[in-house]
Amino acid sequence: MSKVNYRHLYYFWVVAKEGGFARASERLDMAIQTISAQVKALEQELGYQLLKPSSRGLTLTDAGHAVLVRAETIFQLGESIPESVAQAVAAPAARLSVGISDGLSKLAAHALLKPILGTPDLRLTCHEGEVEQLMAELALHELDLVLACQPPTKPSSQRLTSDRLAVSPVDWYGPASLTRKAQGEPLLASLARLPVLLPTPHSGLRARIDRWFDAHQITPRVAGEFEDSGLMALFSAEGMGVFPLATLGADPLAPSLRLRLLGRSEGLYEEIHGIRSRRGLHHPLVLQILQAAAPPLRL
Numbered sequence: 053m054s055k056v057n058y059r060h061l062y063y064f065w066v067v068a069k070e071g072g073f074a075r076a077s078e079r080l081d082m083a084i085q086t087i088s089a090q091v092k093a094l095e096q097e098l099g100y101q102l103l104k105p106s107s108r109g110l111t112l113t114d115a116g117h118a119v120l121v122r123a124e125t126i127f128q129l130g131e132s133i134p135e136s137v138a139q140a141v142a143a144p145a146a147r148l149s150v151g152i153s154d155g156l157s158k159l160a161a162h163a164l165l166k167p168i169l170g171t172p173d174l175r176l177t178c179h180e181g182e183v184e185q186l187m188a189e190l191a192l193h194e195l196d197l198v199l200a201c202q203p204p205t206k207p208s209s210q211r212l213t214s215d216r217l218a219v220s221p222v223d224w225y226g227p228a229s230l231t232r233k234a235q236g237e238p239l240l241a242s243l244a245r246l247p248v249l250l251p252t253p254h255s256g257l258r259a260r261i262d263r264w265f266d267a268h269q270i271t272p273r274v275a276g277e278f279e280d281s282g283l284m285a286l287f288s289a290e291g292m293g294v295f296p297l298a299t300l301g302a303d304p305l306a307p308s309l310r311l312r313l314l315g316r317s318e319g320l321y322e323e324i325h326g327i328r329s330r331r332g333l334h335h336p337l338v339l340q341i342l343q344a345a346a347p348p349l350r351l
Contacts, residue, residue: 060094063087064102065123068116072109145175148337151186151198152178155255157281160300160324161199164217167344168337182254190329197338198327201256211330217345218300218324222257224314225285226294231312239315240268247275247293249284257322261296264320285309298322
């Protein structure tokens, strides 16, 4: 496969943009013969004629049009490099890549990340996935921090540090059509009777909820399972069932959907752990998140 000489391509681009060799010669401050030789060399490399004489001087052939389209992209990008470099030097971005495990409340994750959201020139990337996948990305240094419902459970060849960032009680919410019927009724009796929405089984919170139900000898009537707490809240607001929500990050959600508090599950908590590799040990934004959450948030 032949390679294009970008110097030859650049001279062709200038000739095409200027509309002829004479004006290109003025722009480049070079002899017409030199520029013409460079364009001919490009035509030989490609095996096609790019320019042809016309009544107005020169015009592009079909091959010339195709080459010009590519050259436009290449050299316009090249011309933007000095400005991009200047912007990067003048205002370097504060970058942070965070992995959020499936099943973890996104509202709680937002609450934990909130202390760094006012950082000037922040470039925050949040990636959601299974814990094993996020651990692999952490090992490859593609992530600075992983937020998960539990600390790493499998042995790892890399050194990981895990900090418990939050321990949040779990409340139950629902629409007025369901909570009104439960007024004056104990929470456990309501949950045994009303339709219930739950996190999907792979969620760390779901495992705690199942154990909590077993401990109280309740077999819930599960009407739906959801990976995202925000989506679960939307279905609850439509009357599908009552659902659990950790208090961390719940404030903006429940009022906006006109959800009513059914009660608090005593002894049931959602835990959030921050996991980092050696790369994240001294990341200033990670340290800021850890500092804001220390000691572990208890709401």
